[in-house]
Amino acid sequence: MIATSLTGRGTAGRAGDRPPVAARARRRVTARRPAGAALGLGLGTLWLSLIVLLPLSAVVAHAFAGGLGAFWDAVSSKQAVAALRFTVLVSLAAALINVVGGTLIAWVLVRDRFPGKRFVNALIDLPFALPTVVAGLVLLTLYGSRSPVGIDVAFTQAAVLLALLFVTLPFVIRSVQPVLIELDREMEEAALSLGARNMTIFRRIVLPNLAPAILSGAALAFARAVGEFGSIVLISGNIPFKTQVGSVYVFNLIESDAPTSAAAVSTVLLAVSLLVLLAIRGLGRWGARA
Amino acid sequence: MTVSRPWRIGLRTVALAYLAALLFVPVGLVFWRTFEHGIGAVWDSITTPAAIHAFQLTLEVTAIAVPLNTLFGIVMAIALARGRWRGKGLVNALIDLPFAVSPIVIGLSLVLVYGLHGWLGPSLTKAGIQVIFSVPGIVLATIFVSLPFVVREVTPVLKEIGDEQEQAAATLGAGWWTTFRRVTLPSIRWGVAYGVVLSVARCIGEFGAVSVVSGKIAGETDTLTLLVEKRFSNFDLAGAYAASALLALIALATLLAMTLMNRRREEGDA
Numbered sequence: 001m002i003a004t005s006l007t008g009r010g011t012a013g014r015a016g017d018r019p020p021v022a023a024r025a026r027r028r029v030t031a032r033r034p035a036g037a038a039l040g041l042g043l044g045t046l047w048l049s050l051i052v053l054l055p056l057s058a059v060v061a062h063a064f065a066g067g068l069g070a071f072w073d074a075v076s077s078k079q080a081v082a083a084l085r086f087t088v089l090v091s092l093a094a095a096l097i098n099v100v101g102g103t104l105i106a107w108v109l110v111r112d113r114f115p116g117k118r119f120v121n122a123l124i125d126l127p128f129a130l131p132t133v134v135a136g137l138v139l140l141t142l143y144g145s146r147s148p149v150g151i152d153v154a155f156t157q158a159a160v161l162l163a164l165l166f167v168t169l170p171f172v173i174r175s176v177q178p179v180l181i182e183l184d185r186e187m188e189e190a191a192l193s194l195g196a197r198n199m200t201i202f203r204r205i206v207l208p209n210l211a212p213a214i215l216s217g218a219a220l221a222f223a224r225a226v227g228e229f230g231s232i233v234l235i236s237g238n239i240p241f242k243t244q245v246g247s248v249y250v251f252n253l254i255e256s257d258a259p260t261s262a263a264a265v266s267t268v269l270l271a272v273s274l275l276v277l278l279a280i281r282g283l284g285r286w287g288a289r290a
Numbered sequence: 291m292t293v294s295r296p297w298r299i300g301l302r303t304v305a306l307a308y309l310a311a312l313l314f315v316p317v318g319l320v321f322w323r324t325f326e327h328g329i330g331a332v333w334d335s336i337t338t339p340a341a342i343h344a345f346q347l348t349l350e351v352t353a354i355a356v357p358l359n360t361l362f363g364i365v366m367a368i369a370l371a372r373g374r375w376r377g378k379g380l381v382n383a384l385i386d387l388p389f390a391v392s393p394i395v396i397g398l399s400l401v402l403v404y405g406l407h408g409w410l411g412p413s414l415t416k417a418g419i420q421v422i423f424s425v426p427g428i429v430l431a432t433i434f435v436s437l438p439f440v441v442r443e444v445t446p447v448l449k450e451i452g453d454e455q456e457q458a459a460a461t462l463g464a465g466w467w468t469t470f471r472r473v474t475l476p477s478i479r480w481g482v483a484y485g486v487v488l489s490v491a492r493c494i495g496e497f498g499a500v501s502v503v504s505g506k507i508a509g510e511t512d513t514l515t516l517l518v519e520k521r522f523s524n525f526d527l528a529g530a531y532a533a534s535a536l537l538a539l540i541a542l543a544t545l546l547a548m549t550l551m552n553r554r555r556e557e558g559d560a
Contacts, residue, residue: 037466040365041373045381047362051434052387055399058409062402101308108305112298120306122549126313128488129541129548131495131515134320134534137522141323142316166312198293227392229498230515234522247394247498254398254502263402266395273390281383 059270062263074264082241083249084268090157090245091225094164095218101165102172102221103214109173110180127169132230135166140235155237160245163231168224172217179213179287212287216280223276227269317538324535327528335532343509344517344533347425351513352493355432359489363440364482368474370441371448388437396434397502400427423505428513431499436492440485447481448474480555484548491544495537 064071074080109121127135139162141147144154153159183206191201229247236243238252246269253262293301324332335341369375370382388396404421405411414421421427455477459469497515504511506520514537521530 037369037373041369041375044362044366044369048366048381048384048437051430051437052384054409055396055403055434056387056391058402059395059399101305104301105305105309108302111293112302114302120309122545123313124309125545125548126317126541129491129495129544130317131497131518131537131541133497133515133518134495134537134541137518137530137534138316138320138538141319148319162312166316169312198297223390227390227395229392229394234519247392250392250394250398251498251502254394254401259398259402259405259407262398266392266398269392269395273387273392277383277386277390 056270059263059266062260063267065263066260070260071264071267074261075268077261079240079244080249080261080265083244083246084265086157086160086242086244087226087246087269088272090160090164091222093161094168094225095222097161097165098168098172098221099214099218102169102217103176103210106173106176106180110177124170124173127167132167132228133234135231136163136234139163139166139231144235154235155239155243157243159235159237160232160243163235164225164228167228167231168221171221171224172214175213175217175220176210179210183209212283216283216287219276219280219283223273223280226272226276320531320538321535324528324531331528332532332535335529336536340508340512341517341533344512344514345536347428347512348494348514351425351429351432352490354429355436355493356486356489358433359436360440360482360486362437363444363485364478366441367444367448367478368470371445372453385438385441388435393435393496393498394502396499397431400430400434400499400503404430422503423507424511427503428500428511431503432493432496435496435499436489439488439492440482443485443488444478444481447478451477480551484551484555487544487547487551491541494540 063074075084105124109117109124130138139159140154142149143151143159143162145152153162187205188201191205196204227247228245229251232245233248233251236245236248238244238248246265250262250265250269253259253265336345366381366385370378401408401422403409403411404414404427406415406422408422411422419426421430455473456469459473460466464472495515496513497519500513501516501519504513504516506512506516508520512520514533518530518533518537521527521533
């Protein structure tokens with residue numbers, strides 16, 4: 001449900017993100033908020049600043065504490081560049097696979113009927129609920145050195161991709177599903193009666209309607225993948241220049257007492273997350289219009 | 291789009307095979323591996339003093355973080371859904387930050403504020419308060435990562451129900467507290483409950499941020515997820531599986547709660 005709530009397309013928000021016109025008109029009359037609400041807003045903002053903003057600004061401040069040169073040295077070291085590049089590439093790969101796989105699974109869960117569908121549907125959220133370190137252990141059990149099916153990908157780049165696919169599985173599915181449920185089937189029937197073939201209907205009608213949801217799900221998956229740590233740390237082996245991702249690299253820098261370099265690389269990761277967050281907001285607006 | 295029967299079965303097979311390979315079989319296998327040496331061994335390994343302490347610490351941290359974030363969530367959701375104020379768009383975007391920021395960056399950020407050489411670290415040390423490598427740091431990290439859940443579940447509910455009933459209550463002379471308690475709270479209770487369930491799951495399962503700030507002192511600052519990693523690194527595979535199975539059971543209970551609540555919400559019992 002994280003996916004749907006972020007894109008403003010949650011089960012409850014579906015009927016309309018904006019309040020009814022009447023309510024909006026009346027709002028102007030009661031624009032004066034009671035003192036209690038103002039106090040609540042003040043305390044809420046203070047809480048947000050203390051818990052989230054103060055620490056995150058400390059990261060950015062420490063990153064530039066040694067000047068721009070020191071920041072650049074930390075983020076342009078060979079190991080940092082390799083880790084960041086691998087993180088972005090493997091996250092993109094995970095997002096792309098999710099675009100295809102997630103859309104397919106969402107379609108099957110909405111349009112198909114088979115025994116046990118509700119059960120499968122409920123289990124889709126398991127990667128959200130399962131602690132990430134357990135997810136890593138889970139994948140290592142089937143795809144590690146003691147694999148009962150003889151597939152051992154532990155300590156390879158494929159293992160990192162596998163872990164990311166596991167933790168990002170629900171994003172595209174959960175953002176496409178509600179749109180697919182609401183999609184007007186009359187359009188498809190009209191196209192069919194006009195002689196369009198399935199492929200054409202999918203390409204010209206279904207896909208354009210789903211595109212905003214697919215993209216925002218993929219963006220969420222990408223954002224999650226860029227920062228992922230728990231599921232990767234056990235299965236990747238953390239081999240520099242090969243399977244080391246950004247977050248694990250930062251963790252090593254913290255452990256080896258290099259907080260300034262850690263802050264610098266973290267700032268790059270933070271910037272990526274912020275950009276993706278902004279992109280998702282833009283996509284949300286596009287989806288609301290479409 | 292009317293997909294022919296063979297196509298439909300083909301797509302279904304591909305989808306289910308993907309889910310099986312990625313999700314169902316690995317999770318099932320962990321349970322099988324956990325219990326292959328009998329339930330007694332599992333029981334012994336989740337009732338060692340270290341494991342019991344880790345479980346207690348995890349519950350304590352959750353019991354602090356979830357109520358605070360629930361209170362914050364309800365207040366902020368009302369402000370976002372009902373109020374018109376400057377900076378609303380910005381605050382709205384900032385609330386999502388904990389979803390987007392890497393847990394490791396979150397852990398580091400707390401070290402840089404409360405650690406020995408952090409902004410507030412030296413003065414806190416003088417006052418005799420230790421945050422990093424201690425329980426308060428774990429609590430702060432957990433509050434950070436689970437901050438957005440209740441806000442994000444309650445805001446759309448508030449927007450959907452509109453404010454007619456609240457207006458009516460106000461017209462009839464109810465104060466804002468009475469209106470909140472008798473009108474608003476009953477209509478958002480499922481949204482709140484859903485957000486709380488998600489928060490609890492996230493608090494229990496948090497690993498990255500906690501692993502940076504905890505220091506992993508056995509019997510003191512080890513949470514359940516840290517215990518899994520520690521046992522795995524110490525080649526105590528059976529112990530790691532046992533703790534994992536416990537966490538996986540909690541996750542499955544979370545899913546069950548989510549499914550039941552969704553059904554109630556869809557039935558319109560809001």
